[in-house]
Structures are given as C-alpha cells and as structure tokens.
Amino acid sequence: MPINVAFTPAEAAHADVGVVVDVLRATSTIAQALAAGYERVLCAAEIEEAESLRAELDDAIVGGERDAVRVAGFDVGASPRAFVEARASTLILSTTNGTRAILEAASRCEHVLLGSLLNLDAVAAAAAERGGDVAILCAGFKGAFALDDAYCAGRIVQLLAGERNDAATAAELVAGAYPTALEALNARTYGPPGLEEDIAFCARENVLDVVPRLAGMVGTAAEIRI
C-alpha cells in the first residue's frame, strides 16, 4: 500500500483514500464540531457562498474568520473552541486553504477523510481499513509548505504501513524531530498571531474518535459528515 504525502494541494496525486490535513484549524475544527453533535459541516471557500447557504438553510449557523478575525455578520469565528457544543444541525464554515484542499482531494481520490491530531489514531485506522493507496494532502498556507500540516501528516504516516514517497519520508522526519505536538505547531512561521489557545487545543492527540468524511457537494461547498 503506497503512502504518499503532498505538502501542497498542487502536488496532490490520485489515490483511493485522501486524508486532508489543515491542522490549524479547519480539519481540527470540523472534527470537533462533528464530535460535538453537528450533523454536517459545509465547507465554503468564499464568504459570499457561506452567506448564501446560511440564507437558504434552516437550523444552520455560519462560522469563519479572515486573519484570525471573525467575518462580519457571521454567527461565530473558526476556532475549534467555539464548537464544543452543537448549536444547530448544520455548521457552515468558510475556510480558504482547507476548503481548497478538500476540493482538490475530492477531484483525485475516491474517498476523502479529514485528519488532525485530535483524531489521529481514528483517521489513520480508517485510512488503513480501505486497503488501497493513501495520499495525505496538506492544505498548506497560500499554496506553500506549512510545517504544522507536514508534522501532522508525518504523525499519520508513522501509523501506516507501506512504501513512502519522498514527501512522506520527509514528513516522518519532521514528525520525529519535535518532542511534542505543541512544539511542532509552535515552530510554524506563517499566519496571524493570537492563536495560542487554539494551537494548544489543536495540539491535543486522540481526544476524538470521529472520522470526518466528504459526503458530497452542496452547490460548490463540500459536505462533511462522520
């Protein structure tokens, strides 16, 4: 079973199972929301798209941030800490890098799962269960390599048996280089300041056993369920 990692969405190859990783914060937030009782999360790349879904749907709230600031008019931000209790059946989430990575995965992989440190063992077990090629697809940051996603990808690779591609080998080296997940996530250099509490939240390992999966599309938004 080949185990491939793509550090950026542009590098994503075809695979039976794609595991999307946007550890700060989309895939962590989605796992948390579904574990808390939201029935589904709709990932919309653009704010306007999230707003129009909000207008169409009953029993939905909309969350999203840009540069760590809640989008004006949205019900909540994008922090996973905002989703420890379900407030509706549908969460609409506007996330740029994460949604792009999920849509890329959908176009190249038969099954799309969402990985994070929160559900590390659960997502690795679900990926292995399928028995085919696995591609771990990092959302990255604005099309470039992101250390936090590479670290999380490497942690997933460590749990899977199979032949690694070059990026999977490098991801394992990154994963092995930090004593704790928190130190790895804090080693990243991009993104806005002020996310310390979210980073600590997302650095916790195996506190959720949900495996978010791409269930289909609602318009141009990706529908994620467990």
Place this chain on the structure above:
Amino acid sequence: MPINVAFTPAEAAHADVGVVVDVLRATSTIAQALAAGYERVLCAAEIEEAESLRAELDDAIVGGERDAVRVAGFDVGASPRAFVEARASTLILSTTNGTRAILEAASRCEHVLLGSLLNLDAVAAAAAERGGDVAILCAGFKGAFALDDAYCAGRIVQLLAGERNDAATAAELVAGAYPTALEALNARTYGPPGLEEDIAFCARENVLDVVPRLAGMVGTAAEIRI
C-alpha cells in the same frame, strides 16, 4: 536576512538572491561543466530548442537525457561525469525540471545562483555576500517535493544566518537526519534506476568552488556562467 526554501517551483517567492537546486543532476552537472572549462551552459527545457541552438552555434555541444537515456542525436548525455573535460566553449543542456526552476527563479529573483553539494560552501558564501533575502528554490520532480533537493537545500540553509520560513526549517530537519549526503540522495524514491555512479558523483561535498550564475537569456534558454 530571511532564508526561505521553496520545495517546488510553484511555491517560489520573490527574493534578492535565488539559489536553484536540482542536485540530481542539472545543477551538479552545470557546476562540473563550468569548473571543467566550458565558458557557458545554455539550459533549454525542450529537446527541439536545444537542437536549434546547436544548429545556430559554433563550438557548442548538446547534452541531455530523458529517463536516464541520452536523447537521440545529442552529443552527450546529462551525467556530470561526462563533463570532466571541456569539449567546446558552449554546453547546451536540455533538462526539464532544472530549467523550469531556473526560469521561475529568474522571474522572481534579482540574482540567480545554482547550488549543489559539489559547490556547497561556495554557493552559500555567494548567497550570503549579497546581504538580502535568500530563497533556495528546489527543482523537485514533476512539480512535487524531491527529497534529494530538500536535503541539499537544508545543507545550504545550515550555512546561512537568518530567519527561516517553514520549508527552510523542514529542510534543515531533513539535512540533519542523514549521516551522509549519499544516504540522503539514495533515500529518494522517484526517478529512473541506474544512476548509482552519478549519485555518488553528486554526493561529494565542496569539491568545486565555482558559483554558476544566471547571466541572461539566449532565446528561451537560460545562459549560465561563473
């Protein structure tokens, strides 16, 4: 002085100095050819382009391979071992990943240098001398991450003082993970078999003190001189 690494040409950012790395084999071969006495190397992405330059120029030979096999009609292959003695004043070299990376660098960086393990200290010193931002631009393989280039990039990063981006941090981790350059280059998983002697040649460190630089364009080919 920020020290940035781009693992793929698509990730390349703007910088004062771009150091292109295609350690197996383009940037190693070019350093070797210029050290041996070729006055310039013209890097052409396409075979047809290399052939038409060959027809136009006096005192030039043309080298290039596809999948480790010499291109039909070319004077030599692309092995650095074929360039230990100069046979003309101009070497025209057809190399896909390396040329693309050089052209990307040219569009984003004021100065473009070519790095390899053969000229490790020399290229790092030349990059530092400029005093501005340095971007180390890996050629990669077909647009994706390549472990050998990441290793060489990390070796260059280790020699430079300055704030690292995420990829530079990861490249240093990769560089620190292998006891020898040969082991790092052999850990790569892509590409054709049968390159053992070239890999051993390219894994030698600091045997050349040349710093190949982009001097300009000849048509759509990149002209490299020392």
